[in-house]
Structures are given as structure tokens and as C-alpha cells.
Amino acid sequence: MQDHQALRSRYDAVATLIGQASSSYPNVAEALRTVGDLETILARVPLRSARPRDLTQLRDALGIPPQLLPLLRKLNSPLLRELITSLNDHADEHALLTKAVVESPPHHLRDGGRPSAHQPEQRRSHCFASHRVAISPEVPQLG
Numbered sequence: 001m002q003d004h005q006a007l008r009s010r011y012d013a014v015a016t017l018i019g020q021a022s023s024s025y026p027n028v029a030e031a032l033r034t035v036g037d038l039e040t041i042l043a044r045v046p047l048r049s050a051r052p053r054d055l056t057q058l059r060d061a062l063g064i065p066p067q068l069l070p071l072l073r074k075l076n077s078p079l080l081r082e083l084i085t086s087l088n089d090h091a092d093e094h095a096l097l098t099k100a101v102v103e104s105p106p107h108h109l110r111d112g113g114r115p116s117a118h119q120p121e122q123r124r125s126h127c128f129a130s131h132r133v134a135i136s137p138e139v140p141q142l143g
Contacts, residue, residue: 009079016077035061052105059097
């Protein structure tokens with residue numbers, strides 16, 4: 001990275017997190033520890049190769065900002081303030097994934113999690129990111 005000002009801002013933000021947030025740092029670290037590789041997951045979704053567990057990781061990650069924002073707003077760092085104001089809570093996406101994806105889906109579609117053809121009234125399947133994930137009947141069909 002050639003931009004020394006950007007590097008300095010990042011170092012200041014890290015120093016702020018370590019210094020000012022030392023009492024809340026364990027809470028922030030614990031919340032972020034559960035976040036998977038979002039870059040990979042978000043790359044898989046448009047390619048329709050996201051696995052059921054990817055969708056649960058995405059759902060869980062989208063639920064974290066409301067927990068973190070109160071902790072992060074207390075910090076005195078220009079870069080962190082800028083990042084916080086640019087965050088979107090993605091509440092609609094989180095709600096849809098919460099409603100659509102079962103709590104503990106299989107790792108792969110072939111491992112189960114779909115209703116049998118003889119029991120359509122119990123659950124139906126819905127194609128999301130090229131995988132069928134068991135969802136409740138009241139969830140609207142997407143794309």
C-alpha cells in the first residue's frame with residue numbers, strides 16, 4: 001500500500017480498538033469470531049454455488065452489527081466512525097435468511113435437509129443459490 005495516510009488511519013483505528021476498547025474488546029472479538037469467510041460466501045451466492053452452511057454463516061454474520069454498533073460508537077477514531085456510518089444493518093436480508101434457512105442445515109444438499117416427495121405438506125424445498133434448503137411453507141418463493 002502506497003498511501004501513507006490510509007496506513008496511518010488504519011494503525012490509529014487498531015490502536016483505538018486496543019486502547020479505548022480494552023474493556024469491550026473481548027465482546028467485540030467474541031462477536032466477530034463467529035463470522036466466517038464472508039468474502040468467499042458472497043462470491044459463491046451470485047455464482048449459485050453457496051452451500052446451505054454458507055447461508056447460515058451469512059445469516060449469523062448479518063445479525064452481528066446491531067450487537068457491535070453500541071460498542072463501536074463509543075470509540076474515538078475517524079476511520080472507525082466513517083466505517084460505522086457506512087454500515088447497513090441488512091435487517092431485511094437477515095430476516096429472510098432467518099425465516100428461510102433451517103437452524104442447522106446439512107453441509108451439502110446431498111446430506112439431507114429436504115422433504116420427501118411424499119410429505120409436501122410438512123415442508124417444501126426452495127432453490128436458493130442452486131441448492132435446495134428446507135424452508136417453512138410461509139416463506140415466499142424467490143427468483
